[in-house]
Every structure is written in structure tokens, then in C-alpha cells.
Amino acid sequence: MINQLSWKVGGQQGEGIESTGEIFSMALNRQGYFLYGYRHFSSRIKGGHTNNKIRVSIKATNSISDDLDILVAFDQETIDVNHHELSLGAVVIGDSKFTPSLPEGSHAKLFSVPFTKIATDLGTSLMKNMVAVGASAAVIGLNPEMFKSVVEQIFSKKGATVVEKNMDAIRAGMEYFQKEASGNVGDFSLEKADGKHRMFMIGNDAIALGALTGGARFMPAYPITPASEIMEYLIRKLPDYGGTVIQTEDEIAACTMAIGANYAGVRSLTASAGPGLSLMMEGIGLSGMTETPLVIIDTQRGGPSTGLPTKQEQSDIFAVIFGTHGEIPKVVLAPSSVEEAFYDTIEAFNIAEEYQVPVILMTDLALSLGKQTVEPLDFEKVEIRRGKLDPEEVLPEQEKGVYFKRYDVTEDGISKRVIPGMPNGLHHVTGVEHNEQGKPSESPENRKAQMDKRMRKLDTLIANFPVPVVKDEKHDNADVLILGVNSTRGTIQEAIPMLEKDGVKVNHGQIRLLHPFPTDELESMIDKAKKVIVIENNATGQVAQLLKMNTRLNKVESILKYDGNPFLPSEIHNRCKEVL
Numbered sequence: 105m106i107n108q109l110s111w112k113v114g115g116q117q118g119e120g121i122e123s124t125g126e127i128f129s130m131a132l133n134r135q136g137y138f139l140y141g142y143r144h145f146s147s148r149i150k151g152g153h154t155n156n157k158i159r160v161s162i163k164a165t166n167s168i169s170d171d172l173d174i175l176v177a178f179d180q181e182t183i184d185v186n187h188h189e190l191s192l193g194a195v196v197i198g199d200s201k202f203t204p205s206l207p208e209g210s211h212a213k214l215f216s217v218p219f220t221k222i223a224t225d226l227g228t229s230l231m232k233n234m235v236a237v238g239a240s241a242a243v244i245g246l247n248p249e250m251f252k253s254v255v256e257q258i259f260s261k262k263g264a265t266v267v268e269k270n271m272d273a274i275r276a277g278m279e280y281f282q283k284e285a286s287g288n289v290g291d292f293s294l295e296k297a298d299g300k301h302r303m304f305m306i307g308n309d310a311i312a313l314g315a316l317t318g319g320a321r322f323m324p325a326y327p328i329t330p331a332s333e334i335m336e337y338l339i340r341k342l343p344d345y346g347g348t349v350i351q352t353e354d355e356i357a358a359c360t361m362a363i364g365a366n367y368a369g370v371r372s373l374t375a376s377a378g379p380g381l382s383l384m385m386e387g388i389g390l391s392g393m394t395e396t397p398l399v400i401i402d403t404q405r406g407g408p409s410t411g412l413p414t415k416q417e418q419s420d421i422f423a424v425i426f427g428t429h430g431e432i433p434k435v436v437l438a439p440s441s442v443e444e445a446f447y448d449t450i451e452a453f454n455i456a457e458e459y460q461v462p463v464i465l466m467t468d469l470a471l472s473l474g475k476q477t478v479e480p481l482d483f484e485k486v487e488i489r490r491g492k493l494d495p496e497e498v499l500p501e502q503e504k505g506v507y508f509k510r511y512d513v514t515e516d517g518i519s520k521r522v523i524p525g526m527p528n529g530l531h532h533v534t535g536v537e538h539n540e541q542g543k544p545s546e547s548p549e550n551r552k553a554q555m556d557k558r559m560r561k562l563d564t565l566i567a568n569f570p571v572p573v574v575k576d577e578k579h580d581n582a583d584v585l586i587l588g589v590n591s592t593r594g595t596i597q598e599a600i601p602m603l604e605k606d607g608v609k610v611n612h613g614q615i616r617l618l619h620p621f622p623t624d625e626l627e628s629m630i631d632k633a634k635k636v637i638v639i640e641n642n643a644t645g646q647v648a649q650l651l652k653m654n655t656r657l658n659k660v661e662s663i664l665k666y667d668g669n670p671f672l673p674s675e676i677h678n679r680c681k682e683v684l
Contacts, residue, residue: 128237
């Protein structure tokens with residue numbers, strides 16, 4: 105028996121590849137296995153190669169694997185594109201419909217199973233993915249009945265007959281493969297999982313759940329890959345809690361509507377990717393100037409322009425930090441796991457209201473759309489902090505013709521906030537420079553006072569932020585410190601034991617707060633290492649450049665990947681060895 109394996113299904117987009125992976129993984133999740141899944145898909149509705157790779161383990165796993173044990177192919181292209189990942193003795197199961205074949209010299213074992221014919225004989229060719237699930241279950245030694253609860257969940261609305269037909273397809277796929285293989289398959293039987301109930305979710309769902317839990321009740325947004333699932337989740341859930349989602353005409357409207365809602369006292373967010381973020385820049389500046397809370401989710405993808413809408417990249421870092429004209433305080437968070445995405449979304453709303461600034465929570469495609477096992481979330485840890493806003497406060501009466509000092513120059517840079525309708529809270533709001541009452545002012549003295557006030561806001565943020573850098577420091581004198589952001593965390597964690605086995609002493613830090621930059625935290629780590637390597641999915645080493653801008657570090661090595669694919673553990677291991 106084995107304690108983990110890697111499984112992949114591939115075919116043409118639109119023929120059920122995603123649902124095949126979903127049914128397979130959901131069933132295993134319910135048995136207590138840990139999973140990590142990553143989808144490769146094209147930026148079109150139908151057609152083009154797509155695949156879903158899922159790692160299954162009896163231990164926690166946060167990365168896709170280097171190799172592949174089982175490949176389920178609905179067309180020859182799937183075999184041609186993915187065969188290089190196959191491990192020695194791997195199993196390939198292809199639909200007999202296209203007469204599958206392996207490339208010359210392959211060490212995998214090929215089995216032809218008539219997915220389409222079996223499904224058609226049972227009533228409809230649409231069930232071919234269920235036949236494939238059954239064949240996969242036969243390889244791994246799973247009981248087909250373990251899929252029943254998943255099938256019932258998905259198809260129960262269509263009636264008991266449809267549920268049973270799909271279960272028949274799974275059983276038929278298993279029975280055919282068992283006869284076809286006849287003992288010619290290696291041992292792919294998984295050790296029994298612990299049976300514990302855990303969530304299995306993508307980062308976008310965790311963000312949406314975090315927004316809902318954190319008190320958000322309004323989301324204006326424009327659909328865009330890979331952010332759309334946040335909007336879709338909240339469309340379903342927000343109305344149950346008195347909230348709503350509006351699909352706007354563009355990202356400019358989405359950003360300014362979110363600002364308006366926050367000004368009115370309703371926690372609001374919008375979500376987009378690089379192209380949409382570009383359109384929001386003027387609105388982000390408005391949030392900074394008017395000191396109105398704003399939460400934006402940026403799910404990074406391949407750029408520039410339309411770029412690679414469905415591929416991995418981390419190239420928005422400079423844009424989110426430096427993109428707005430002029431100078432405003434803003435906060436940039438970068439969660440590195442699905443669990444962190446949940447908690448950091450809640451924290452984003454708290455920070456936005458406490459400091460009255462725009463907060464950008466930045467993920468990447470692998471984190472936003474990659475699906476992984478998540479331990480039960482601790483809702484006792486959730487707190488709502490609204491800063492200097494109390495809608496029930498009775499404000500002192502103002503003299504006639506005198507406005508409330510909404511932009512009062514305070515020691516911490518944060519003024520008392522009011523919302524429309526609060527008695528004695530009348531003030532002016534404008535995007536031009538203004539005095540303490542909000543009235544336009546071009547006075548040099550006022551300009552300096554207001555600028556200094558705004559820029560003082562974040563002086564205390566790093567000290568109050570829970571975990572600006574996720575640290576794994578085993579050595580006081582490490583050979584290398586590896587740093588990363590977002591989804592690279594799990595892959596780096598898997599590469600570290602390989603390096604340690606080679607005799608390399610490794611410390612690891614995952615930067616969770618990108619702006620303001622946690623200089624002191626990182627310098628303390630840098631001082632304990634002979635060399636620093638930054639792992640990032642972009643062409644210019646943006647995180648490495650931030651390090652050099654904000655720390656004493658003069659030299660840093662970059663390991664970059666910008667071909668649209670996430671890092672694999674072996675890539676990090678091999679390339680770190682080259683640098684060292």
C-alpha cells in the first residue's frame with residue numbers, strides 16, 4: 105500500500121473534465137484524505153486541452169507533485185501533453201473511442217476502457233466521466249459505494265433514477281477495468297485515511313466566506329478570471345444575510361461603488377485581476393484622499409494586457425504597491441494558503457476601517473483556483489474592529505456654519521469617522537486636497553499637515569499585524585534563506601527536505617504583509633543566513649527588488665518562473681542547488 109499518489113484527468117474543455125476531478129476528489133476528501141488540486145484550462149468556454157491534477161495523501165499536502173501515477177485520458181492529446189510527468193510503472197487509462205497509444209519508450213502501462221460506449225449503453229454518453237471515475241477507483245482499490253454521497257449531492261435534484269444511473273456507470277467502469285487489468289497493475293492501493301471531516305475548497309471560496317464572516321454585505325464587481333468565483337459565491341450567500349451583489353458595467357464603477365458603500369458605513373469589497381486593477385487605480389487614490397475604507401481582492405494572472413487569463417503569475421506586486429499616482433497610505437496583504445485567505449480577508453476589513461485606507465488582498469491563480477484540504481476554521485478567532493467609528497455615538501453640537509472635523513489632524517493620523525445621517529457629523533468630502541472640515545484648500549501649510557497626517561497612519565500597523573512573515577527558522581546560521589509569496593509556500597516547504605537531505609541548512613519565510621514592508625522581521629531572518637533566494641512567478645524579480653529597497657540586503661538571488669505554470673518542488677530543489 106502507498107500513502108500518497110498523484111492522479112490527473114484530461115481532455116477537451118467542456119466535456120466534463122472538471123466534474124470528473126470534482127467527484128473523484130470530493131469522495132476522497134470525505135474519507136479523510138488530504139488533497140491538493142490544480143487545474144490547467146484555456147481561456148475559452150469550450151475546446152482546447154484542459155486537465156485537473158489532484159494529489160491525494162494521508163498527510164497534509166500543499167503542493168502539486170512532480171510526477172504522475174494515474175492519468176485518465178479522454179483524448180490522445182492528453183497523453184501526448186502529459187506523458188512526461190508519468191512515473192515509472194504509472195497507469196494510463198484512455199477511452200477506447202480514440203484508440204489510445206503511448207509514446208515510444210514510455211514505461212507506463214496503458215489500459216483502454218470504452219468510457220463513452222459503456223456510458224451510452226447505460227443511457228447517455230454524458231456519464232463517461234463517471235465510468236472513468238469507476239476505472240480510477242479500481243486502480244486505487246476504492247469501494248465504488250464511497251462515491252454515492254457525492255453523486256447524490258450533485259444529481260439528487262434530477263431524481264433517484266439519475267443518481268442510480270450514475271452509480272451504475274461508476275460500478276461498470278470499475279468492473280471493466282478489473283477484468284481488463286487482470287492483475288497487471290502495480291500496487292496503487294491507498295492506506296486508509298483517518299476519516300476526519302475537513303473542508304476542501306479553493307482560495308476564492310475562502311475569501312468569499314471570509315468577507316461574509318467579516319461583515320461584508322455589499323459587493324459590486326465585474327466578472328474576470330480568476331476572481332469570478334468570489335462574486336459567484338457571494339451572489340448565492342449574501343442575500344441570506346441582508347446583503348447583495350451588483351454586476352457593474354466595469355471595474356471603475358465597481359471600485360467607486362465600493363467606496364460609496366463604505367462611506368455609508370456598509371462593509372463592501374470588490375474583486376478583480378490585473379486588467380481590472382489597472383482601471384481601479386484612480387478610485388484607489390480617491391479612497392486614500394478621502395480616507396474612506398476600501399477592500400480590493402486582486403487575483404493575479406498572466407499579463408500584461410489580456411495576457412494569460414487562465415495561467416499562474418505573480419506580476420502585479422509593483423502595481424498594487426506603487427500603481428496609484430500621488431502618495432497615499434495603503435496596505436497590501438498576501439496570504440499563502442487557503443486558510444490564511446479566509447482570516448486575512450477578515451483582517452483586511454478590520455485594517456481598512458481602523459486605518460481608513462485602501463487594503464488590497466493579493467492572491468495568485470494557483471491560490472485562488474487551486475483546491476486544497478483545509479482544517480476546520482476557528483470562528484472564535486474572528487473579531488470585527490471598526491476603529492474610530494461608532495454609528496451610535498452622540499457627537500457634540502457644532503457652531504452654526506462650522507463643519508465636523510472629519511480630517512482632524514491627530515497624533516496617530518487617524519481621524520474620527522462618521523457616516524451620513526449622524527447628527528452633528530456634517531462635513532465636506534472631495535478628492536482635492538482639503539482642510540480638517542473637508543473643504544478644498546491649497547494652503548501649503550494645510551497640504552503638509554494633511555499629507556503628514558495621512559502618512560502617519562501606518563506607523564503602528566506592522567507591530568499590530570498578527571503574522572507579517574510566516575517563519576520556519578530551524579537554524580541560527582543557515583546556508584540559505586528562501587523567501588516566497590502567495591501559493592509558492594507549499595512547494596517551497598516540499599523542496600526544503602530535499603535540500604536538507606543534500607546537506608543544505610535552510611530557513612524559510614513567506615511574506616504575508618507586502619506593504620508596509622516588514623523590514624525588521626525580514627532583516628532578523630536575513631542575519632541568520634549566508635545567502636537569500638527569492639522564489640517568484642514573474643520575470644523581473646519584484647519581491648527581490650522590494651527586499652533590496654527596504655532592507656540592508658545588497659545581494660539576493662532570484663529563482664523566477666513566468667511560463668504560466670506554478671513551480672514544482674523538484675524545480676525549486678534543482679535551481680536552488682544551482683544557485684548554491
